[in-house]
Amino acid sequence: MKKLLTISILALLSACGDKESESTEAKNILENLTYSVDTVVVNPGDNIIDLSNGSMFSSVSLDEQKFYHFDYNKTAINEVDLQKLELTDRYQFSKEGPNSIGFNPPTIQPLSDDRFLFVSSGINVGTYSKGGEKLTSLKSLVSD
Incomplete structure (x- = not known):
């Protein structure tokens, strides 16, 4: 009986063993791996577009013709024409004072009538003209 048990265990173990590949x-495994990179070249004219902070706080216009890149270091928005692929304008804003957009990097959303909505976490929510003037403070409406 003991021999039968030993033979059964050996048979079971050999049946469950992995098969070796013949090769x-x-x-x-990466032999067929491919990737592509999309690059957009924009003519900045006489200006420099600072992309050190990426484009996380940027947005596209409602008609999808303009790209608004927020430059945190200069507190400015660079307007890029997506058809011409060139920098067409730069709008300066303020981190301090009555027209402050706040110290945190804001989320921006272009609105109609040459306005922007700025949402700066915990500090500010408001609409601004392209000239940098605060038009409406919405912070009290959002925090209530």
């Missing part, structure tokens, strides 16, 4: 060559 001992190393296979390159």
Whole structure:
């Protein structure tokens, strides 16, 4: 009986064992890996577009013709024409004072009539003209 149990266990173990592959060559699993990179070249004219902070706080116009890149270091918005692929304007804003957009990097949303909505976490929510003037403070409406 003991021999039968030993033979059964050996048979079971050999049946569950992995099968060795017949090829001992190393296979390159990344052999068919491909990728592509999209690059957009924009003519900045005489200006420099600072992309050190990326485009996380940027937005596209409602008609999808303009790209608004927020430059945190200069507290400015760079307007890029998406058809011409060139910098067409720069709008300066303020971090301090009555027209302050706040110290945190804001989320921006272009609105109609040459206005922007700025949402700066915990500090400010408001609409601003392209000239940098605060038109409406919406912070009290949002926090209530």
